[in-house]
Amino acid sequence: MKCCYCKRRFSLKSQNRYLSAEPTSISNAFNGGGTMYDSFDCPHCGCQHRIAQRYSKVEENPQIDTEEDCE
Numbered sequence: 111m112k113c114c115y116c117k118r119r120f121s122l123k124s125q126n127r128y129l130s131a132e133p134t135s136i137s138n139a140f141n142g143g144g145t146m147y148d149s150f151d152c153p154h155c156g157c158q159h160r161i162a163q164r165y166s167k168v169e170e171n172p173q174i175d176t177e178e179d180c181e
């Protein structure tokens with residue numbers, strides 16, 4: 111892709127991808143929640159590029175953790 115800040119091209123490699131979160135409330139800013147994005151940094155200027163929004167995976171049968179092992 112082409113960096114919209116420095117106008118240089120770079121390739122998106124899966125090993126350079128990381129998840130970023132945009133806090134949507136004050137509590138998100140502290141506990142790390144919020145809107146999640148697949149992100150890459152430009153290797154030339156270091157600017158962050160958000161590629162796609164990601165949603166949390168939802169378990170179909172959520173386990174209520176009353177049987178947690180605490181050995």
Ligand SMILES: [Zn+2]
Nearest residue numbers: 113116152155
């Ligand atoms: Zn750049």
